Each structure stands twice: as structure tokens, then as C-alpha cells.
Amino acid sequence: xxxxxxxxxxxxxxxxxxxxxxxxxxxxxxxxxxxxxxxxxxxxxxxxxxxxxxxxxxxxxxxxxxxxxxxxxxxxxxxxxxxxxxxxxxxxxxxxxxxxxxxxxxxxxxxxxxxxxxxxxxxxxxxxxxxxxxxxxxxxxxxxxxxxxxxxxxxxxxxxxxxxxxxxxxxxxxxxxxxxxxxxxxxxxxxxxxxxxxxxxxxxxxxxxxxxxxxxxxxxxxxxxxxxxxxxxxxxxxxxxxxxxxxxxxxxxxxxxxxxxxx
Numbered sequence: 572x573x574x575x576x577x578x579x580x581x582x583x584x585x586x587x588x589x590x591x592x593x594x595x596x597x598x599x600x601x602x603x604x605x606x607x608x609x610x611x612x613x614x615x616x617x618x619x620x621x622x623x624x625x626x627x628x629x630x631x632x633x634x635x636x637x638x639x640x641x642x643x644x645x646x647x648x649x650x651x652x653x654x655x656x657x658x659x660x661x662x663x664x665x666x667x668x669x670x671x672x673x674x675x676x677x678x679x680x681x682x683x684x685x686x687x688x689x690x691x692x693x694x695x696x697x698x699x700x701x702x703x704x705x706x707x708x709x710x711x712x713x714x715x716x717x718x719x720x721x722x723x724x725x726x727x728x729x730x731x732x733x734x735x736x737x738x739x740x741x742x743x744x745x746x747x748x749x750x751x752x753x754x755x756x757x758x759x760x761x762x763x764x765x766x767x768x769x770x771x772x773x774x775x776x777x778x779x780x781x782x783x784x785x786x787x788x789x790x791x792x793x794x795x796x797x798x799x800x801x802x803x804x805x806x807x808x809x810x811x812x813x814x815x816x817x818x819x820x821x822x823x824x825x826x827x828x829x830x831x832x833x834x
Contacts, residue, residue, distance in 0.1 A: 586621035742789035751797035
């Protein structure tokens with residue numbers, strides 16, 4: 572029995588929890604089978620594949636192209652570039668293994684195409700020359716600026732990410748200003764002219780949790796945040812609320828965790 576693509580996010584989330592030792596594999600399989608009526612063997616194989624990919628070994632169990640793509644994309648978002656590079660190398664070995672183990676050998680063009688597509692995410696960009704304008708994409712900026720009306724289409728720059736129209740980002744900044752709504756950090760005040768206008772833009776609702784395409788209001792749905800606060804918001808999945816992070820910071824101050832010398 573095939574696993575429906577619509578349930579792959581649930582399978583991936585359970586596999587990630589198993590890898591992080593938050594839940595046992597048996598409990599994860601039981602939860603998925605009970606909640607979504609999935610085939611336990613297929614689910615078990617997918618959980619194993621994620622663990623093997625993150626550990627840099629060769630995944631032996633087949634998955635469809637959609638599932639491989641979903642796993643690779645979310646490994647990058649959830650575990651970072653180094654883990655993604657390791658997983659991508661594992662996937663490449665799987666493609667080789669998959670082709671060599673066929674009764675009739677040949678190239679699986681769909682897997683090769685996916686490998687080539689994600690392989691660009693590991694390419695190291697050459698350093699910009701002095702004075703050259705750059706458009707840097709940070710790992711914690713993957714889930715930020717929005718489209719004015721619709722977003723969700725995949726776009727490759729330096730990593731796989733959901734496409735964001737910069738107009739929505741600009742509308743958000745024009746409304747709130749280029750100052751972090753969590754900690755009130757202003758890059759221009761700290762760094763001068765080079766920091767003018769620099770800020771990340773955070774989705775109040777994770778695009779990854781929505782999936783597909785949706786209409787967005789830049790003022791209602793987005794907030795400007797500094798990269799540090801943006802990273803902290805995404806320490807949880809789905810992302811922590813801005814009010815919750817403010818409370819965490821306030822609590823850290825009261826407990827003397829935050830050092831005034833670094834502010």
C-alpha cells in the first residue's frame with residue numbers, strides 16, 4: 572500500500588522525533604498507523620531512511636520522488652547545511668545502489684534529476700569582490716520574507732526555499748520599520764550606514780506548516796525581526812510566538828542569564 576503524499580509531512584516529523592530520541596520508533600510507527608492508517612512496513616522504512624541519511628550511511632529502502640524531495644528540503648531547514656550535505660551524499664549513494672540493484676540496470680532519471688536539483692544547494696558560492704552588491708540568504712532566513720499575494724512556489728537561490736516576493740517584505744518593513752519587534756535591535760544605529768534597512772522578516776505562521784500557495788497580508792502576517800531572534804523563534808516547530816520569545820528574554824534578564832556587556 573502506497574503512502575499518500577499528503578501524509579509525508581507527518582511521517583517526516585515522526586522520523587525526526589525518533590532521530591532526536593523524543594519518541595521510540597515503535598511508538599512513532601504505531602501513532603502513524605493508528606492516526607493515518609498507513610502501512611507499518613512502509614512507515615518503518617521511511618523512518619529508517621531519515622536516520623540513515625542523517626548518519627551518512629546508504630539508505631536501501633525505496634521512496635518516491637516526492638518523499639525524497641520533502642526529506643531533503645526539511646533536513647536542510649531543520650538540521651542545517653552540514654546535515655543536509657551529509658544527507659545528500661547518502662541520497663546519491665542510494666541512487667547508485669537503486670540503479671545497480673535493478674534486474675535490468677539503467678538510469679532512474681527522476682532520482683538523478685532530483686539529485687542534480689538539490690546538489691546545487693551544496694555548491695559553495697564564490698566570494699563577492701569588494702564593492703559588489705550581494706543578496707545573502709541565511710539559513711535562518713529561509714522561512715522569512717513573503718509574497719504580497721501568493722507564495723509557495725519553489726525557487727532556488729542558494730538553498731531550496733519557498734518563493735517570496737520582495738514587495739511584501741518591503742511593505743512589512745515600511746509599516747513596522749527595520750527594527751526587531753522582539754528585542755528592538757536597530758542595525759543602522761549599531762552598524763551605521765551599512766546596517767540601514769537590514770532586517771529579517773518573520774512569518775507569524777510557518778509557510779512549511781501550511782504548504783501549497785496562500786494569500787498573505789504583509790502587515791497582518793509578517794513581522795520584522797533580527798537574525799538572532801529569528802533563529803530563536805524557529806528553535807521550536809512550529810515557530811514560537813513573538814510574545815513567548817519576549818517572555819523568555821524577560822525571564823532570562825530576571826534570572827541574570829543575559830549579560831549587559833553583550834547588549
